[in-house]
Structures are given as structure tokens and as C-alpha cells.
Amino acid sequence: MTPNEDRKIREKFKQKTWNEIKTNDSWAIFKIMAEFVEGFERLSKIGPCVSIFGSARTKPNDEYYKLAENIAYKLTKHGYGVVTGGGPGIMEAGNKGANRGKGTSVGLNIELPFEQHDNPYIDPDKSLDFDYFFVRKVMFVKYSQGFVVMPGGFGTLDELFEAITLIQTKKIGKFPIVLVGRNYWSGLFDWITNTLLKEGSISEKDLDLISLVDTEDEVLEVIDIFYKKYSLSPNF
Template sequence: MSTRTNGTSPLMGKDEHTSGSTTLRGDLVPESTTDQRLLDGRGASDWVHTDPWRVMRIQAEFVEGFGALAELGPAISVFGSARTQPSHPDYALAQEVGGALVRSGFAVITGGGPGAMAGANQGAHEAGGVSVGLGIELPFEQGLNPWVNLGVNFRYFFARKTMFVKYAQGFIVLPGGFGTFDELFEALVLVQTQKVTSFPIVLLGTDYWQGLKNWLAGPVLERGMIKEADLDLLTITDDVEKAVALMSAARAEHAAAPAPGAGA
């Protein structure tokens, strides 16, 4: 027989951990993440026996992600810091972005977490659009924010990153930290190497991002690490309407282009 006290679970308020579709609380919360165990080269040689099964789990993540997002339609991935507070202007900026994208016919994809991600999801949801959150298993995760109406949880970063690019037609990047930089530079590499085409990348917040552009145009370009044309892969602005207009133009270009391999 279970015991209830004022309708409150004894697990409420304790640590919570989401791994794929499984939620663990209390003493069942693991001390490491699935990604960490995969990438850690230490330990016994039993990995040769467990890794083939791990491949099946990785495959399942791709299948689940593809199945959930295949009919999403035109979408834009919005990135930004999980640490942005609701009272900060960047949160309001994220809300504005989410709403503007929906009104222009896009779904909004974020990492599904708090901060700027929640702001973009909130803006999309309140504008009546599709608000997507692609969550990730982290030691300090907080679960999907309440503004997500289509959520997919991932164990592996690389599976999640594939979804950000495959189902988006552009990136809008708000101020953020290492995670945001990681997503930004991965997108830049994919565009630079023409793995994706007609894929605009807009950085919102000139006071935050202009130093990065100056560094790229300075020592990075001067040492020949990039070409001058690579600088044009980034657009920095404070104008949400301009950012969304660039996404809409890319959508039109994408729709007019032949599918990869067409006529081959």
C-alpha cells in the first residue's frame, strides 16, 4: 500500500535525471551521463562487448528524432544561453525572435532548456506556432522548459546536433557561452564546407558578438586560417525583423533549389 501526505510525492524536490525517454529521481539518479561513459577511454576492456549494443541505442535515437521531426515543415534553430534570466533583456529578445519566426511561417527549434531557449520557445508558443525542444542528458539538466510543445530527449550530443541542422533552414544565435559557441561554429563549418547550402547564420546582439567578428577578421584572417569570403557567412545585427527576413529569403531559395542528387 502506498502512503500519501497532502498529495505530495516524497520524491518531489529531489534530483531528477532524464535519459532518453526514461526519467529517474532520488537514489536512482546516475553519477555520469551516457555520453560521458561512451567517450571515456578509461576502464576495463569490456567495452568491446558493450559498444555494439550502444550502437543500437545510438541508432534508435536517430530513428526517434527523424520520426518526431520529419513532418515539422520550415523551421529555424535558435540558440542562446541557458543562464539567461527571465528579467534580462536577452530573454525578451528571445521571446521576440520566437514570435517573429512563427508569424513568418517557421517552427522554432531550441535545445529545450531554460534561459534564452525558454524565451524563444515561449515566444513561439504564445504566437500559436510549433515550439520544439531537443533536450540532452546532462549532469545538471533541468528537463524541457514548459513552453515546448514538441520535445525529444537525447542521450548523445552528436545525434541531437544532427537534428538541429537537418530540420532547420537557418540559425539565429543569441548571446551564450561554450554550448552556444559549439553550435555556432559547427554550423559555420558545415556552411563553409558546403555540407549545407542556403543556410543563413545570424548573431543577434552587436555589443556581444562584434568582438568575435573582429577577431575573425583580424588574426584569424591575417594568418590565413580562413578566407575573406568566410566572414560573409555571419550576419551580426540587433534587428529581429532583419534576422527573420534573412531566414525567409533562404527558405525561398531553398524551395527553388533542386534536391541534392536530383538528375544524377
């Protein structure tokens, strides 16, 4: 992080008086409402899509970048569009693959002090900007027919567990959640099985909410089998 970026962060989070906090909160309501309205209006028109999550730090020569691009490409060939966070790394790879497949390529961008910038593979009319993470996450969940989770950090884990929680608690309908990269995710999956399940913090059936795969063909198989099983046809 550069000194200038550090200064901006410190200024953004400087101490405020209680009256300033109350005033800012009141006006923030209107901005939050505006983000929800724009998101609902624009994303309701995109058609069936799969969200691809992963690290913004993944470089184009990384195996997971190439894998994410191929997954996105094949998703478009199966009739799905692709939604990403709109930034670099895995997000860029997802949009790039969708663009290569001539499918819908959506970017839900977030304003961050570092890492995040728009990638050039988003459809010009399907690029949305958000200031609030929670509004953006609502859009991911509401307008996705599946989650493909590539290797990533805290943000990726946040999105993953939010989706699992909402499905587990039946706040949203069930859809496939696919973790890509057994070597990367196996430690987390083992902890979920050997600690959460063993301690009774989750139930055996909760494990069925997650699929662990390695290839793009396995991703497509999980998603297609899911929708055939429930006699649903999200593709067209």
C-alpha cells in the first residue's frame, strides 16, 4: 500500500462527532436505496447467470486464472451468463471467458482503496458500481443460478459462507456451490467435516451444499445435474 493510499484510508475512517455520524447515516439511507434500485432494475434483465468468485491477486499466468477463464467460457456455451466482482484476477478471468464465449458478462464492481479496478471484459451495459458490500452481495445471490468459487482470500470466504448460510437457513432457494481446486480447499473442507460436523455445529446434510472439483467439466456437470435433478431449465 502506498503512503497516499494509507493517508486516504486514515482520512476516511477519522473520528467523527455523534451528530456527524447521525447526519451521515441518515443520508446514507438514500444512497443505499439508490444502489438497490439500480441493481434490481439492471440485473433483472440479464437472464440466467453463474457467479464466479476468487482472488483479485491471481495473475494471468496462474493455472487458476486460466481455469476460471475456461469455466466461464464453457458456462456460456451451456446457456449461462457469468457474473463476477468486476475486478482483476479471477474476476477478470471469468469475464474474459464469458466474453470469449460471446455470452453475458456482468461485473459488480466495488470501490476499494486497493486492488479493485474494472476489467475490460465486462459488457459495457452490464457494469455496475457499488459503495456498499452488503448491497453488492445481495445482487450476487439474488441473480445467480450457481456459485463457482475459485481460490481466494477473505472476500471469497465471506461470499462463500454467506451463500451457504442463506441456503442452509432457507432464506434463499438452493443452488449449486462449487469449490474449484481440491488442493486449495481440502484443508477447509476437512476442518468443516472434522470440527464443525464433529462438534454438532452443522448437520451431515449441510455438507451436501458444497461440491469439491478440479476441472471445468466437473463444474458444468455439477451445475447441469443439479438443474436436471429438480426438473429446472435455467439455460434458456
